[in-house]
Amino acid sequence: MNAAFAFRIARRYLRGKGSANAVPILSRISMAAIAVGCSALLILFSVFNGFNAVIDQFYTAFYTDLRIRPAEGKTFHLTPDQWQVLRNQPGVLVAAPVLEDRMLASGTGDAMVATVRGVDERYFKVAQMQPYVRYGQEGVSETRGVATALVGIGIASKLGLSTENVFSQLHLYAPNPEAPVSGLIDPTTAFRSELLQPTGIFAIESDFDEHYILAPLATVQRLLGAGDALSQVDLKLAPGAEPAVAGNLRKAFGNQVRVETRQQQNATFYSIMAAEKWTMYLILVLVLLIASFNLVGALSMLVLEKQKDIAILQAMGAGQASIRGIFLLESLLWSSLGGLIGIVLAIGLCMGQQYFGWIKLQGGFLIDAYPVALQARDVLVVFVTALGLGLVAGWWPSWRAGRQRSGILR
Secondary structure (H helix, E strand, O other): HHHHHHHHHHHHHHHHHOOOHHHHHHHHHHHHHHHHHHHHHHHHHHHHHHHHHHHHHHHOOOOOOOOOEEEEOEEEOOOHHHHHHHHHHHOOEEEEEEEEEEEEEEEEOEEEEEEEEEEOOOHHHHHHOOOOOOEEEOOEEEEOOOOEEEEHHHHHHOOOOOOOOOOOOEEEEEEEEOOOOOOOOHHHHHEEEEEEEEEEEEOOOOHOOOEEEEEEEHHHHHOOOOOOOOOOEEEEEEOOOOOHHHHHHEEEEEHHEEEEEHHHHHHHHHHHHHHHHHHHHHHHHHHHHHHHHHHHHHHHHHHHHHHHHHHHHHHHHOOOOHHHHHHHHHHHHHHHHHHHHHHHHHHHHHHHHHHHOOOOOOOOOOOEEEEOOOOHHHHHHHHHHHHHHHHHHHHHHHHHHOOOOOOOOO
């Protein structure tokens, strides 16, 4: 029996022609259960993708397209030749040097330990800070002996800093590496200090708002006595250039540095999000497996109803494998049709949520409605899952159908 003939029989059974019992009703119920499960699965995937995209967008201010860090220690030096390699690298649009360390910060309010990131004007071409500057202006500078700073809103609140008050000043303190270590410690020489004027306050997310201060690179290097040392170099790349650029830089710099993509810079966050997504997938697959019991029952009843058809097919020369193939194909048709209906329903709901924002977020989030982002890979995963359920559910009924002889089961 060829595949086309088997498909014609399975398609006839799918339409329920000639059925006088509850098989068509049970098959429709089974397809509806699979459709609802697949729809929920795709919607869940899309919501996870949406939150990933939103959070990833927020993190672009501090996690860049590509980052070069020292393989060992906190700082490293780039030679003029290495800078030339970066500038001439195809796909690299901007390379921004950064020196970062923890320092004591004080203002008119309390003092606190903050992470100070020293940057220059190139950094603001790499990192997308402008959308998150709540007060004042983007950028830092050091002109006429006065350095400016861009401060997280959490730090500004705790230290009592303001961009509108010219008397609101930020003091930074770092240990003096040149201070004598023998005898009594002189507080006046134990620390280096710098006075900065906060000209901008940003608000992104609490992890950044309550810990980060952006200051001029020269100021931070002077405070730390680091010379031209850097803690990292942040790169802005042309679209799609990340794999090639990362590979070329790893070859060019060897083991001296680590070249990290955006995902590698925040690997913990991305791994947690992926684990949550696939954990929910496994839970919903278990729910779909339970729902597939309806499919097993409907197929078993179909086998009993079609005993005469099976006997006729056997008389025409159809073997056990051919009979099993018909009912297994029937199971696949039921599950794939249910999966397609669920996918179409989910796509419609996700597009509606994306354009109209039907379901709102409560509690003062940075976005008004639940974000959704459809991905072709997720659609394929859901459809393959539906087909897998059809194979699992159809195995036992099709095996029983193949063992049938003259309308009587062995």
